[in-house]
Amino acid sequence: MREQMTALRELLDKPLTTYYLIIGCSALLLALGLMMVLSASSIEALQKTGSPFSWFIKQSLSAAVGVPLMWLCSRLPAKFFRWAGYPLMAVSILALVMVLFIGAEELGAQRWIYIGSFTVQPSEPAKLALALWGADLLARRARMGRIEWRQLLLPLMPGLAVLAVLVMIGRDLGTTIVLFMVFLALLWVVGAPVKLFGGILALAALAAIIMIRVEPYRLQRMTCFLDPWAAAQDCGYQAVQGQIAMGSGGWFGIGLGASRQKWNWLPHGESDFIFSILGEELGLMGTLAVVVLFGLLGYAGLRVAMRVNDAFIRLASAAIVAWIAGQAIVNMGAVIGVLPITGIPLPLVSYGGSALLPTLAALGMLLSFAKREPGAREALAARGPGPAVRALSWLGLGGMARTRGAGRGSRDKR
DSSP states (O other): OHHHHHHHHHHHHSTTHHHHHHHHHHHHHHHHHHHHHHHHHHHHHHHHHSOTTHHHHHHHHHHHHHHHHHHHHHHSOHHHHHHHHHHHHHHHHHHHHHHHHHOEEETTEEEEEEETTEEEOTHHHHHHHHHHHHHHHHHHHHHTTOOOGGGTTTTHHHHHHHHHHHHHHTTOHHHHHHHHHHHHHHHHHHTOOHHHHHHHHHHHHHHHHHHHHHOHHHHHHHHHHHOGGGGTTTTTHHHHHHHHHHHHSTTTOSOTTOOSTTTTTSTTTTTTTHHHHHHHHHHHHHHHHHHHHHHHHHHHHHHHHHHOOOHHHHHHHHHHHHHHHHHHHHHHHHHHTSSOOOOOOOTTTSSOHHHHHHHHHHHHHHHHHHTTSTTHHHHHHTTOSOHHHHHHHHTTOHHHHHHHHHHHHHHHHO
16 A cells, blocks of 8 residues: 555656646547537437437537637647736627627526627627636735735726626626636735635625516525425426436436436536436436545645646636636536536537537647646657657657757757
8 A cells, every 4th residue: 555655756856747637538528529519409409400419510620620729729838827917808898798799698697799600609708708807917916015915806896896796787697606716716825814805705795686686587596496396397497307317217227328308308418418318328326426526626736726836827827726616616616406406518418519619629728737747848759759749750850859858958058
């Protein structure tokens, strides 16, 4: 046992552990997500479009764009992300304003802009925008030695308020919660006092009460959350059907593609409630595997934040973890009935390109930050040619790739 613990400690101490954890967990979750989107959406897609592969093809196209985007972000320096937060924040606010005028309303929420046969949900990139913009604001103040907690809220708090108000006007409570988690993560890492958190949480609770009173459907949703089976044919229908799916899976599931709930029993089984279909088809072991993968992904992001001596990287990494891991917890908690249903997707797994692309970009950014860990660049350099260089060599272009690699190495030495 002691030898195994020693081996595990040595493995965790390796400089590329974080790098490979992020790649491995992201790839497994993305592959699992594509597989589950195909299974969960096939029946409804067949009924609405005539092809069971319609939504799977759209999700595959999003992944085909998102994976190169993740790779590109992994090659960019931290300085780029510090700069990118400001225009991304401005574009997110502009897009959220556009939603109020030209956005489409579906299921009581106005969140989407239709561009041809595709839909864009501007609130998804807003999560990444807040993480980058807020991290750079606080990092600049840390560098200038002005970390006074009363100053932390300006302009960070107004920026969050603008995003939250625009998102809430579109009746998107789930995204508002995620934005709030990103904000709290930034304040926690920068060292804000506990009394500040208490005040912010009190204001958030007051705002939630007001929103519930203003919109009767939210009060109904809370009532159904407390006892969904009492309204199993009304407001508790989705929660009850999701729990039936989870309970039907047993230990190892009823088989991939064999879900019964996807036959028009469970609403939004390919997006908000894909975790239910996953539990039905792959069982408790499948759901635990997803929980472990998100846990390892969160650990990898926090490991970057702890091991890299850069204020912006620490703040941005913690914000990304709060966003992705927090959103996963809220989604899975709603499915199993311990949290209210908020309508947010399961990162990397649920259907939706608007959510997938910013998530993959954020994970690529974490990969870039992981290269800043002590000894990571040296370990990557000693690893030998990567798959891209090997592919070029198979095409007879290996000499050119090696020459370019050597040129970069000589520049690094200079």
